[in-house]
Amino acid sequence: MEGVNQLKNKKYAADIDSIKGAHTRISPFIHKTPVLSSTSLNSISGKQLFFKCECFQKGGAFKIRGASNAIFSLEDDQAAKGVVTHSSGNHAAAISLAAKLRGIPAYVVIPKNAPACKVENVRRYGGQVIWSEATMQSRESTATAVQQRTGANLIHPFNDKRGGLISGVTLAAKSINPSIRVLAAEPMGADDAARSKLSGRLITLSDTNTIADGLRASLGDLTWPVVRDLVDDIVVLDENEIIKAMRLCYEILKLAVEPSGAIGLAAILSDQCKQKPYWKDMRKIAIVLSGGNVDLGVLWESLK
Amino acid sequence: MEGVNQLKNKKYAADIDSIKGAHTRISPFIHKTPVLSSTSLNSISGKQLFFKCECFQKGGAFKIRGASNAIFSLEDDQAAKGVVTHSSGNHAAAISLAAKLRGIPAYVVIPKNAPACKVENVRRYGGQVIWSEATMQSRESTATAVQQRTGANLIHPFNDKRGGLISGVTLAAKSINPSIRVLAAEPMGADDAARSKLSGRLITLSDTNTIADGLRASLGDLTWPVVRDLVDDIVVLDENEIIKAMRLCYEILKLAVEPSGAIGLAAILSDQCKQKPYWKDMRKIAIVLSGGNVDLGVLWESLK
Structure with a gap:
């Protein structure tokens, strides 16, 4: 496991110690968000799903x-x-x-x-x-x-050693248990991470186009090495898959998430994911739902 | 406290013992739903609010x-x-x-x-x-x-001693602590409980008209005595107040509730409630959010 050896060399922008230090620092200011599950979504996915509700976090996102x-x-x-x-x-x-x-x-x-x-x-x-x-x-x-x-x-929005969702989750998870598989999910219209991973070098996109507005930003030089070495796979979703997952969040989980917040569920429900060699080995899957900030103006107009 | 004495006479369709028995009977089949709170809604209301999330209950309602x-x-x-x-x-x-x-x-x-x-x-x-x-x-x-x-x-939908939201909550709350104030909320277009309470006799409506489709049913002869004797007040909301509260559930609580599910919050945020003599005495308010089943077709169409 090359990635895990690299973890020990502390070659990344953060490690489990700095992550634990961060948690101590921020715990007075954040919510401990609940983890929810759904019999219906377990049945639809054939897996045991755990939803970390960062849509309930202060400010509505992680x-x-x-x-x-x-x-x-x-x-x-x-x-x-x-x-x-x-x-x-x-x-x-x-x-x-x-x-x-x-x-x-x-x-x-x-x-x-x-x-x-x-x-x-x-x-x-x-x-x-x-x-x-x-x-x-x-x-x-x-x-x-x-x-x-x-x-x-x-305070950089996506390239700062003091924050970052996929890189932080990956470093923490692999440090706790290297056998935890980490999947990233990305919209087709902002797939810089998937392109970077495929080509082996950091690619940034000058133009992005997706309903998942929270995912328009690129990887940076601090987060890219983590994604390159330690993220196991990146699932790329089209807009319909994202909207379909968002709809399931509302209709089954009763959670108001934004499109970016639903993309993890979209990945797990996608045909693409079911064809991966690792699919059958996955039983328990944690999905981060972040965030819950979405303009529903159309809905409120229609109810007037 | 006439109501509480009546409680002891067990003149109602249920009492704390039958409610406890029901809980034992049903606990294998239901979720223990979380209670959420929101700094923003506390600030908006000026009260400490606790949301019992029955929108997460099995079937999406209590x-x-x-x-x-x-x-x-x-x-x-x-x-x-x-x-x-x-x-x-x-x-x-x-x-x-x-x-x-x-x-x-x-x-x-x-x-x-x-x-x-x-x-x-x-x-x-x-x-x-x-x-x-x-x-x-x-x-x-x-x-x-x-x-x-x-x-x-x-199994009658709204007049059965084995179920019923406002009557069950009221009997349980008043048995546990008679000083707990219980408010009911009702849409203007289906205000049979408020009319009944005002006139002192059970009034049913032949016709109802409200976006809160879950609240179209009437009181029955089993639930009416509880509402008559023990519910402290009934707040009647117009459609805009219900939709506004529903919107706050989505935008602030990040919960997908149906109009009926938001009516408790609507009551607490209404001008009417703020003018009640008991308003200043209320500090901690528990609000049941039930349920979460709503057609959001307009929203999904708009995202296509």
């Missing part, structure tokens, strides 16, 4: 974990200048909330195509919104300008 | 409690002939599921205006659907005909 870890890791004099990030949604809200908890300003660069409900969350938590174009280049240059103007600390 | 209690109370020879009920939704599905668990047939009379997703639940659990007109008269006469043909046991 993002508060990394955001509060980063913000409460800052020294007081650093922290006083505030934090800046660029994000289309859940990370932006989480940074705003964590900064509010620490009592420091949050400058949040948001691309114009961000969902309205996520922008509202940023404002509710007291973040200062600065608009950018939808491209990663515009997001980054706008954030840099804010950073230069204010002296705020950049 | 109804499986009364249904399994009734069905597992039957003697074997009675039970063998099956059960019959009439219901526009959650009770119908619960009876189907409980009958399936006992291995007996369920004949379910469903009015033509029942939501499609609830009819699907009945079929998924193996209930035999018999259609009726939307009126209570048609529902009852159709059920009587089935009963005569099959010898099945009628």
